[in-house]
Amino acid sequence: MSDKKYTFEEIVNHLVTSGFVYKGSEIYGGLANSWDYGPLGTLLKNHVKDVFRHHFIRGIEYNVEIDPAIIMNPKVWEATGHVANFHDPLVDCKYCHSRYRADDLIKEQRKDLDVDNMNQDQMNEVLASKTIKCPSCEHTDFTPIRQFQMMFKTFIGVTEEKTSTVYLRPETAQGIFVNFKNVLRTTRRKLPIGIVDIGKSFRNEITPGNFTFRTREFEQMEIEFFFKPGEDMKWFEFFKENCKEFVEKLGLKDEKVRFRDHEKEELAFYSQATTDIEYDFPSIGWGELMGIACRSDYDLKRHQEMSKVDLTYLDPETNERYIPHVVEPSFGLDRLMLALLMDSYEVEELDKGDSRIVMHLAYDLAPYTLSVMPLSNKLNEKAKEVFDMLRVDYDCIFDTTGSIGKRYRREDAIGTPFCITYDFDSLEDQSVTIRERDSMEQRRVKISELKETIDSLLRAKKTY
Ligand code: GAP
Numbered sequence: 001m002s003d004k005k006y007t008f009e010e011i012v013n014h015l016v017t018s019g020f021v022y023k024g025s026e027i028y029g030g031l032a033n034s035w036d037y038g039p040l041g042t043l044l045k046n047h048v049k050d051v052f053r054h055h056f057i058r059g060i061e062y063n064v065e066i067d068p069a070i071i072m073n074p075k076v077w078e079a080t081g082h083v084a085n086f087h088d089p090l091v092d093c094k095y096c097h098s099r100y101r102a103d104d105l106i107k108e109q110r111k112d113l114d115v116d117n118m119n120q121d122q123m124n125e126v127l128a129s130k131t132i133k134c135p136s137c138e139h140t141d142f143t144p145i146r147q148f149q150m151m152f153k154t155f156i157g158v159t160e161e162k163t164s165t166v167y168l169r170p171e172t173a174q175g176i177f178v179n180f181k182n183v184l185r186t187t188r189r190k191l192p193i194g195i196v197d198i199g200k201s202f203r204n205e206i207t208p209g210n211f212t213f214r215t216r217e218f219e220q221m222e223i224e225f226f227f228k229p230g231e232d233m234k235w236f237e238f239f240k241e242n243c244k245e246f247v248e249k250l251g252l253k254d255e256k257v258r259f260r261d262h263e264k265e266e267l268a269f270y271s272q273a274t275t276d277i278e279y280d281f282p283s284i285g286w287g288e289l290m291g292i293a294c295r296s297d298y299d300l301k302r303h304q305e306m307s308k309v310d311l312t313y314l315d316p317e318t319n320e321r322y323i324p325h326v327v328e329p330s331f332g333l334d335r336l337m338l339a340l341l342m343d344s345y346e347v348e349e350l351d352k353g354d355s356r357i358v359m360h361l362a363y364d365l366a367p368y369t370l371s372v373m374p375l376s377n378k379l380n381e382k383a384k385e386v387f388d389m390l391r392v393d394y395d396c397i398f399d400t401t402g403s404i405g406k407r408y409r410r411e412d413a414i415g416t417p418f419c420i421t422y423d424f425d426s427l428e429d430q431s432v433t434i435r436e437r438d439s440m441e442q443r444r445v446k447i448s449e450l451k452e453t454i455d456s457l458l459r460a461k462k463t464y
Helices: 008-018 039-058 075-079 102-109 120-128 173-177 180-187 232-250 298-307 333-344 377-390 404-414 424-429 447-460
Strands: 021-023 035-037 063-066 087-092 099-101 146-149 153-155 165-167 193-202 217-227 257-261 274-281 285-296 325-332 345-349 355-359 370-374 396-398 418-422 431-436 442-446
Touching: 008 021, 008 333, 008 404, 035 039, 039 063, 039 193, 039 217, 039 232, 039 333, 063 180, 075 298, 087 102, 087 120, 099 102, 102 120, 173 193, 173 217, 173 298, 180 193, 217 232, 217 333, 232 257, 232 274, 232 285, 232 325, 274 333, 285 298, 285 333, 298 325, 325 333, 333 345, 355 404, 370 377, 370 404, 377 396, 377 418, 377 424, 377 447, 404 418, 418 447, 424 431, 431 447, 442 447
Parallel strands: 063 193, 370 396, 370 418
Antiparallel strands: 021 035, 087 099, 087 146, 153 165, 193 217, 217 325, 257 274, 274 285, 285 325, 345 355, 418 431, 431 442
């Protein structure tokens, strides 16, 4: 693959036109920053989850997965501090009414200031100093900062009374903490134990954007790993290493991935260490894919205080009673997918001024593994028999339209590793041609040996 640079917009355009992602509610004119995954995106998403489950659940003996509710008792969010503190500082331009996060605005334009350590009054002072311009109209008059609650509110029951106000979860993690005792009891396990939750989270982001990088509805894959206090750094390093291996399995280019350890001043008061894994996105630069955080006993303690339920653990070996400490690896699935899609895109120059778009996704991540193509419509029925034989075992396309060259290009552009062509000779020799995506090499294989050949080709490139 060449190291030619592509713009973010160019790749997004390819993802939308080829059907990885659709504009949300498109027939109604769309909904700002809302995206739907098409069949290609959905298959890719499921394959990333497969690798995640294989690596972090089957691969780590302590981990189990649960699937808690999205709407939880609102006391959960009081306990965690989300009701009181999950706010963004919002300002409007008085002239054009564009809306911004005050901290982002100041950060972009006043590199001399340490915005992360400023309170609301200090940020208001900077805005009042007229040194910040509205990015859309360049005026310098802003409203005072208002705190904007990022959790989506909704109501349960038939009336919209305050007592029935609930929230869509802004992270999957809390469904794990509130079930810590249930999981320990019903699995009869001891510490350490890791509990995984994969699912949707919702945040009313003020400034969503950059395609699926920041949206209001997104999917997280989170692990809360519980252990004896004092072992924090041991498990933190363990997960750092494991997350590195996981990212390598996905096949992201090494030089595009970095681990960024948080400075002491960036850490929450209860945290000994936090690291972000970042990806160097085209045009937009380094963006966070996931974080690994030491969370000590903070969450369980808060839930114990609020629920009045004892969340301590009696250590059977030492007879000590304590609240376990936690390390939390937290992945954004949509961002991982975006990184993979950006990473694998290539416009490859071929002979005679020809070119092709290729998505160099790992073979076991690509949406479809195979496309079966009859050379002529006269061969559709026989080729369909081959397709029917394969589709139970592989994600498979049956493509009968356009020239073979065009069909190859279509499959390259969505990352399909193998194209299988059924031609007139196939009627005689009971063989088909397999063409490989990256090398474009072709080989003739007996239909009776097709599955075996595909499996061995896949095994050779297996990433997990
Ligand atoms: N439980 C910890 C937690 O939720 P976070 O850093 O707020 O931590 C974890 O979120 C990951 O979720 C991020 O690294 C990112 O990949 C993803 N994420 C967060 N907000 C997102 C958004 N608005 N759109 C897409 N992904 C998001």
